[in-house]
Amino acid sequence: xxxxxxxxxxxxxxxxxxxxxxxxxxxxxxxxxxxxxxxxxxxxxxxxxxxxxxxxxxxxxxxxxxxxxxxxxxxxxxxxxxxxxxxxxxxxxxxxxxxxxxxxxxxxxxxxxxxxx
Numbered sequence: 001x002x003x004x005x006x007x008x009x010x011x012x013x014x015x016x017x018x019x020x021x022x023x024x025x026x027x028x029x030x031x032x033x034x035x036x037x038x039x040x041x042x043x044x045x046x047x048x049x050x051x052x053x054x055x056x057x058x059x060x061x062x063x064x065x066x067x068x069x070x071x072x073x074x075x076x077x078x079x080x081x082x083x084x085x086x087x088x089x090x091x092x093x094x095x096x097x098x099x100x101x102x103x104x105x106x107x108x109x110x111x112x113x114x115x116x117x
Contacts, residue, residue, distance in 0.1 A: 002026075002028065004019060004026060004028070004033075005019075005020070006018060006019050006037075006044075007020075007085065008044065008046065009050070009081040009082075009084075009085065010081065011077040011078070011080040011081040011084075011113075012077045012080070013077070014047045014048075014075075014077040014078070014081075015045075015046050015047055016046050016047060016048050016049065016050045016077075016078055016081055016082075017034075017037050017038065017044055017046045017048075017049050017050070018049075018050045018051075018052065018081065018082060018085060019049070019050070019051050019052070020052045020085070020089070021051055021052060021053050022052050022053065022054055022060060022089070023054070024053075024054065030049060030051060030063070030065055031065060031069040031070075031071075032069060033049065034048070034049040034065040034066070034067060034068075034069045035067070035068060035069040037049065038067035039067070046067065047067060048064055048065055048066050048067055048072060048075065048078060049064070049065040049067075050062060050063070050064055050078050050081065050082045051063040051064075051065075052082055052085070052086060052089075055097075055098045057098055057103065058095075058096040058097050058098045058103055059086065059090060059092065059095045059096050059097055060082075060086050060090075060095070060097050060098070061097065061098040061099070062078070062079060062082050062097050062098070062099045063099075064078050064099070073100060074099045074100060074102065074104070076115065079097070079099065079104060079106065079115050080106070080113040080115060082097070083095055083097065083106035083108060083113050083115065084108055084111075084113050086106075087106075087108035087113075092108075093107060093108050093109060094106070094107055094108075095107075095108070102117065104116065104117055
């Protein structure tokens with residue numbers, strides 16, 4: 001049994017489970033976790049799972065897993081949700097993040113997040 005601290009976040013109608021693993025606290029099978037946790041009838045319920053991880057080439061790395069446990073591509077709404085969280089966490093309005101070997105930039109102003117490739 002492992003305790004996992006998570007947030008439930010939403011962006012433009014999509015909801016996500018967000019796990020902050022910036023300091024490598026968790027070493028779990030995220031694919032299986034996504035299937036169980038994202039189930040709307042037996043789990044927390046969400047469109048997908050977002051994992052905030054460290055990287056050496058940006059402010060953070062975003063991993064996105066679909067609710068079926070498959071590794072997803074870049075999810076725009078997920079990117080906005082995780083950028084908003086990271087902005088508060090890191091105290092920055094302008095962020096860069098890695099997702100699937102690409103670097104994206106995010107600008108957070110009040111409750112609005114813009115993402116650029």
